[in-house]
Amino acid sequence: MSTPLSSAEVRASVPLAGFTTLRLGGPAARLASVTTAGDLVDAVRGADAAGESLLVLGGGSNLVIADEGFAGTVVRIATAGRRFDRLGDGVVQLTVEAGEDWDAVVADAVHHGLGGLECLSGIPGLVGATPVQNVGAYGVEVSDLLVSVDLLDRRTGRVTTAAAAELGLGYRTSVLKGTDSAVVLRVRFALADGGMSAPIRYAELARVLGVEPGERVPAEAARGAVLELRRGKGMVLDPADHDTWSAGSFFTNPVIGEDEFDVVRGRVAERLGADVPVPIYPAGDGLVKLSAAWLIERAGFRRGHHGPGGRVALSNRHTLALTNRGGARTADLLALAREVRDGVRDAFGVELSPEPVLVGCAL
Incomplete structure (x- = not known):
């Protein structure tokens, strides 16, 4: 392998299923794990210089990999390190490696008494993916807290710092x-000292906490309630529970114009x-945002709805999660995803878009 990886282990023909929360995906021609940002930069620069196909792999929680695998080099990010810097006025900057x-x-x-991130508890994956997807849950998005990211620009080979405002952050998306x-190398967040949560915006979470929307609670209490809600929906990873063998929410909540919504309302x-x-x-x-789960259920797809051979199914606890019931292939998952997508489109005229990154495959 020509890519310079000064301290990385490089292996050939490595199955990728074990590196994804769906437990699906064929082999990588080569896989290297990098433990420092410097090695990550070297690996990517080297692959680019050699003209190699490259996949940068994080926690595999938002990823669907084809059964054929990936014919190039997969660089798995295993960098570590975090730092807290007090900026004054109760603001603490948290810097974290990807x-x-x-x-x-x-x-x-x-644990450090910082508020802001608690509603994003229980989400699988690595830090570097959070600004890419603008991860969000229970009324909070990464964009609410993000300060900046350090990036390797593959077009120039330079490492730069991009402010949050430069990233085009939107609903589950960014530039x-x-x-x-x-490639994201590290991320910075602005958090609030004092141990209190961000204002509780999500009605379901407010009910569990026994507060009115807009109130704050101890950050530890908010985290506990979020984890409880996520477990109830099969959204906290558990190797023994096939309902958690998923990529989380497979479809994003569609955002449409008000004129389109009038059409949808008529179809409903x-x-x-x-x-x-x-x-x-x-x-x-x-614009208005619709509930993908509501549309899926009203189109006739219930929790536990089986795909090909029963090897894949909608979660028994949440219709937005497409799950591997064991022995599945990526082709099975995609067939179920197409069935759901097409069913919602036929019923309501709304096109659902996948939230995970699809590698070597498409709906």
């Missing part, structure tokens, strides 16, 4: 998503009755 486990970082922030032009009235309300959420001027 290879850190996300939930461990959230737990550490809460980094869907492109391999840059035809199918379900004129008195059935369609849940919507604000999404900016002239």
Whole structure:
């Protein structure tokens, strides 16, 4: 292998299924694990200089890899390190290397009495992926807290720092998503000292905590409630529980124009009755956000709905999660995803988009 990897172990023909939360995916021609940002930069620069196909792999929690695998080099990020810097006025900057486990970082922030990240508890994956996807849950998004990221720009080979405002952060997206032009090396967040959570915005979470939306609670209490809710939906990883063998929410909540929503509402009235309300959420001027889970269920797909051979299924606890029931192939998962996507489109005229990154495959 020509890529310079000064301290990385390089292996050939490595199955990738074990590196994804779906436990799916064929082999990588070569796989290297890097433990420092310097080695990560060297690996990517070397692969680019050699003209090699390259996949940078984090926690594998938002990834669907083809059964054929990846014919090039996979660089697995295993970098570690975090630092807390007090900036004054109750603000603490948390700097984290891209290879850190996300939930461990959230737990550490809460342990240090810092508020802001607690509603993002229990989300699998690594820190470096969070700004790419603008990860969000229970009324909080990474964009609410992000200060900046250090990036390797693959077009120039330079390491740069990009402020959050430069990343085009939107609902489950950023300028980094869907492109391999840059690699996240480390991330910085601005958190609040004092041990209290961010304002609780999500109605379900507020009910569990026994507070009104907008109130704050101890960050530790918010984290505990979020983990409880996520476990109830099969969204906290458990090797013994096939309901957690997923990529989390497979489809994003669609954002559509108000004119389109009038059409959707008409389709719902035809199918379900004129008195059935369609849940919507604000999404900016002239836009509304729909619930993908609501659409999936009203299109006739229930929890536990089986795909090919019963090897894949919608989670028994949450219709947004497509799960590997054991012995599945990526082709089975994609067939189930197409069935759900097409069913929602046929029923309501809404096109669902996948949230995970698809490598070597497509819907």
